[in-house]
Amino acid sequence: MKLNRVNLEHVTASSLPNQNNLNAKVGIVHLGFGAFHRAHQALITDVAMKEFGGDWKIVGVNNWRAAGKPESETGVEQEFSSQDNLYTVAVGQDEQVNLEVIGAVEEVLFSNQVEKILGYMTSEAVKIVSLTITEKGYCHLPSTGHLDINHPLIQHDLQHIDQPHSAIGFLVSAIKTRKENGITPFTPLTCDNLPENGHVLKSVVLDFAQQLDPELAVWIKENINFPCSMVDRIVPQTTQGDINKISNQLGVEDGCCVTTEPFLQWVIEDKFNNDRPAWEKTSIANIMLTDDVIPFENMKLRLLNGTHSSIAYLGYLAGYQTVSETMSDPTFSAFIRYLMDKEISPSVDVKGIDLEAYKDQLIARYQNTALQHRTWQIAMDGSQKLPQRFLQTIGYGLTHGINVSGLILAVAAWTKYVSGVDEQGITIDVRDPLKATFSDIWLKHGESTSDIVSAFLSLDSVFSAELASNSTFKAQLIDALNQLIEHGSKQSVQQFIQTV
Numbered sequence: 001m002k003l004n005r006v007n008l009e010h011v012t013a014s015s016l017p018n019q020n021n022l023n024a025k026v027g028i029v030h031l032g033f034g035a036f037h038r039a040h041q042a043l044i045t046d047v048a049m050k051e052f053g054g055d056w057k058i059v060g061v062n063n064w065r066a067a068g069k070p071e072s073e074t075g076v077e078q079e080f081s082s083q084d085n086l087y088t089v090a091v092g093q094d095e096q097v098n099l100e101v102i103g104a105v106e107e108v109l110f111s112n113q114v115e116k117i118l119g120y121m122t123s124e125a126v127k128i129v130s131l132t133i134t135e136k137g138y139c140h141l142p143s144t145g146h147l148d149i150n151h152p153l154i155q156h157d158l159q160h161i162d163q164p165h166s167a168i169g170f171l172v173s174a175i176k177t178r179k180e181n182g183i184t185p186f187t188p189l190t191c192d193n194l195p196e197n198g199h200v201l202k203s204v205v206l207d208f209a210q211q212l213d214p215e216l217a218v219w220i221k222e223n224i225n226f227p228c229s230m231v232d233r234i235v236p237q238t239t240q241g242d243i244n245k246i247s248n249q250l251g252v253e254d255g256c257c258v259t260t261e262p263f264l265q266w267v268i269e270d271k272f273n274n275d276r277p278a279w280e281k282t283s284i285a286n287i288m289l290t291d292d293v294i295p296f297e298n299m300k301l302r303l304l305n306g307t308h309s310s311i312a313y314l315g316y317l318a319g320y321q322t323v324s325e326t327m328s329d330p331t332f333s334a335f336i337r338y339l340m341d342k343e344i345s346p347s348v349d350v351k352g353i354d355l356e357a358y359k360d361q362l363i364a365r366y367q368n369t370a371l372q373h374r375t376w377q378i379a380m381d382g383s384q385k386l387p388q389r390f391l392q393t394i395g396y397g398l399t400h401g402i403n404v405s406g407l408i409l410a411v412a413a414w415t416k417y418v419s420g421v422d423e424q425g426i427t428i429d430v431r432d433p434l435k436a437t438f439s440d441i442w443l444k445h446g447e448s449t450s451d452i453v454s455a456f457l458s459l460d461s462v463f464s465a466e467l468a469s470n471s472t473f474k475a476q477l478i479d480a481l482n483q484l485i486e487h488g489s490k491q492s493v494q495q496f497i498q499t500v
C-alpha cells in the first residue's frame with residue numbers, strides 16, 4: 001500500500017497534511033528539489049500553509065542531466081506523482097524517530113519538461129523561485145563569484161534561451177518573459193551553501209543577461225532583488241534502508257521520504273520582490289528575517305561546513321564511513337573541537353549568538369546516530385566547497401597570525417582524497433567537476449609532493465591568487481601532505497592533537 005491521499009487514514013505519523021495545504025494553489029517553483037529542500041524549506045512552507053493558509057504549493061524541478069547523471073537514472077519525479085505528491089520527513093535523534101507527512105508539493109518535474117516549468121515560472125501566481133541546485137549549479141568560478149561563460153550549459157542556453165538546460169538559463173528566460181508581459185518579478189531565493197549566495201546568484205544572472213541582452217541586464221539590476229539566506233539542517237541522501245525503515249514505521253510505502261535531525265535554522269535577507277509565506281511566524285523555531293545575513297553565513301559555513309568537510313576528507317581516509325562514526329573516535333572529536341575553538345572561531349563575528357553553545361550543539365549534532373551521513377557524500381564537489389569552507393578561514397588566519405595548520409591538514413587530505421586512491425590503494429569514487437584535472441595532476445606529479453601542491457595551487461577557480469602565492473601556506477601544505485602520505489590520516493590527526 002503506497003502513501004497517497006486515500007491511504008492517509010492508515011498512516012502512523014506525528015503530523016499530517018490538512019485541507020489548507022492539500023487544497024492550496026501553486027505559489028513557488030523550486031529548482032533542485034533534492035533531499036535538503038524536502039526536509040527544510042518545503043516542510044517550513046507546509047507548516048506555514050497549515051497554520052496560516054495561503055497559496056504556496058511548490059512545483060519541484062530536478063535537473064539530473066545538469067548534475068551529470070544519465071537521464072535514465074533520474075530522481076523521484078515519477079515516484080511523487082504515484083504518491084499524490086505526498087512524502088515523509090523522518091526526524092531522528094539517535095533511536096527516536098518522528099514522522100511528518102508533508103502536503104506542500106503540487107508536482108515534481110524533470111528539467112526537460114521545459115514548457116511546463118517555464119509556464120509555472122512565468123505565471124503571476126508564482127511569487128518565489130527558490131534554489132538548492134548544489135554549488136556547481138551556479139556555473140560560477142568559486143574564486144571570483146562570476147559566471148563561467150564557457151560552461152557548456154551556459155553556452156547552450158545563450159543560443160537557446162527558450163529551451164534552457166541550466167538553472168541560470170531557466171531564471172533569465174522566465175525573468176525576460178515576465179518583463180515582456182508586464183508581470184511583477186518573482187523573488188529568486190537561493191538556499192545553497194555559498195557565501196553571500198544571493199550576491200553570487202545576482203552576479204551570474206547579470207553576467208548571463210549581459211551576454212544575452214545588455215538592456216535586460218540593466219533592467220534586472222535595477223528591478224530585481226536577490227536576497228541572501230543561510231540555511232541549516234543536516235539531511236543525508238536517502239538510502240533504500242531509510243525507505244524500508246520509514247515505510248515500516250509509517251504503515252504505508254513512501255519512496256520519496258527523507259531523513260533528518262531535529263535542528264533547523266533559516267536566516268533570510270528581508271528583500272523580496274513579491275509576496276512570501278509567513279515562514280518566521282510559524283511554530284517552528286530558528287527562522288528569522290534580517291537585513292544582514294552575512295555574519296550568520298560566515299558562522300555556519302566556517303564552523304559547520306568547514307568541520308564537516310574536515311571530517312569528510314580526514315575521516316574517509318581514516319576508514320570512517322559516516323560523520324557519527326568519525327566523531328566516535330575521541331582523537332577526531334578532539335581535533336574537530338580544536339579546529340572550531342582555535343582556528344575558526346577567531347574569524348567568526350556574529351551578534352546575538354552564544355558561540356560556545358552553538359559549537360557544543362554542533363558536536364552533539366555530528367554525534368547523532370540517527371543520521372548515517374556518509375563522509376563520501378560530504379566529500380563531493382570539494383572544488384566548489386573549499387573556498388568558503390577552508391580557504392577563506394585560512395586566509396584570515398594567515399593575515400592575523402593565527403595558527404591554521406589543522407585546516408591546512410584538512411586541505412592536504414582533500415588533495416589526497418581527490419587522487420582517487422585511498423590509504424589501502426583502493427579506488428575512491430571521486431565526484432567533482434574537476435575530477436579529471438585532479439587525476440592528471442597526480443599522474444603527472446605523483447613523485448613530488450611539492451609539484452603536486454604547486455599544480456593544485458595553480459587551479460585559480462579554487463585558490464585565490466593571494467593564497468596561492470603565500471609561501472607559508474604552500475610550505476605548510478607540502479608538509480601536511482607529506483605527513484599524510486607517510487603516516488596516514490588517523491596517525492596524522494593523532495600526532496596533531498598531541499602537539500597542540
Ligand code: NAI
Pocket residue numbers: 031032033034035036037061062063064066067068132133134135136137138166167191192193194231232233234235236237
Ligand atoms: P540532492 O543531491 O538531494 O539534490 C540536488 C539537487 O540539485 C537535485 O534536484 C539536482 O537535480 C540538482 N542539481 C544538481 N546539480 C545541478 C546542476 N548542475 N544544475 C542544476 N541543478 C542541479 O542534494 P541536497 O541534499 O538536496 O543538497 C542540495 C544543496 O542544498 C547542497 O548542495 C547545499 O547547497 C544545500 N544544503 C544541503 C544540506 C544537506 O544537509 N543536504 C544542508 C544545507 C544546505
Ligand code: CS2
Pocket residue numbers: 193231232233234235304305308309377378379
Ligand atoms: C554538507 C552539507 O554535504 C555537505 O557538503 O556539509 O550539506 C551540510 O549537511 C549542511 O550544510 C548542513 O546544514
